[in-house]
Amino acid sequence: MYGLVNRAIQELVTTNFGEDKWQEVRKVAKIEEEIFISNEPYPDEITYNLVGAVVETTDLSCRDVMHAFGEYWILETGRKQYGDIVEANGDNFVDFLSNLPDLHARIQLMFPHLQPPIFEVTDVDGNFMHLHYTSKRKGLEEFVVGLVKGTGKLFQIEPECKLIQPATEDSDERIFSISWA
Ligand code: HEM
Known part of the structure; x- marks a missing residue:
């Protein structure tokens, strides 16, 4: 998936748990990239590994992480970065x-x-x-x-x-x- 998806996971983790937790998640997910470039496609495996690593390193279940990420995607990524498109959609x-x-x-x-x-x-x-x-x-x-x-x-x-x-x-x-x- 595009880098902006992985970036949103990174933001969700750093906002809620801090930078150290993000570095732990990166390590567990075996991510070599220091940063994700929004408009570059990455293998889906990276996104799945990131979600798995968040589950492994926090008290959250996979369901909790997916729900939190879904809400974050709409309310933060969607509304703040693609506001015009979101507003025009209904x-x-x-x-x-x-x-x-x-x-x-x-x-x-x-x-x-x-x-x-x-x-x-x-x-x-x-x-x-x-x-x-x-x-x-x-x-x-x-x-x-x-x-x-x-x-x-x-x-x-x-x-x-x-x-x-x-x-x-x-x-x-x-x-x-x-x-x-
Ligand atoms: C709010 C604005 C939204 C934006 C900017 C947006 C944008 C995107 C982007 C960039 C991807 C990644 C696809 C890729 O890299 O190949 C994606 C995937 C996805 N989007 Fe949206 N989306 C939005 C809202 C929604 C909503 C409201 C839903 C469903 C209720 C939705 C459902 C999905 C799903 C399930 C995926 C995962 C890919 C898949 O299932 O194949 N999106 N979206």
Whole structure:
């Protein structure tokens, strides 16, 4: 994934646990790079190793880290660094999630090697929807939950997001049910 993803993990760790913890995480993840360059693609393995190293060196579970990272990505990285794109992506929670393909397409103009996930919103009914998420990448379901919770905060709501259909051998599509008060 692009360096900005790894940079966001670095910022999340240094903000919450300090620079020493980040150096420990780097060591455990066997990262040689001193810095990640935002607009350079890195092997996905680096991102997965970083998350694993945060789990290993803190009291947090993998689920906790993915949720925290998802929220941080929206509220800090997204809102602060790509504010215009985030703001233009929808006036409410349903529209914002429905427009995720446009959002990633806009990001792709800046990052041509982006391998964006595919999203589709269906079955919107009052405060309920299904979110379909398709990606070849494995193990990011709890990241999606964190991203949805972070997106909820943009619109002052606290959504519940549950995986109701995992990927199978034949399909990379997962389905989440999302509801809110
Ligand atoms: C807020 C602004 C957002 C920005 C700037 C953004 C940008 C990005 C970028 C740069 C990547 C890395 C892809 C790569 O390097 O190949 C990515 C991946 C991803 N994005 Fe977004 N994104 C945003 C919001 C969201 C939201 C709201 C969701 C879902 C609710 C989402 C779901 C994902 C997922 C799951 C991935 C991991 C890659 C995968 O599953 O294949 N993103 N995004």
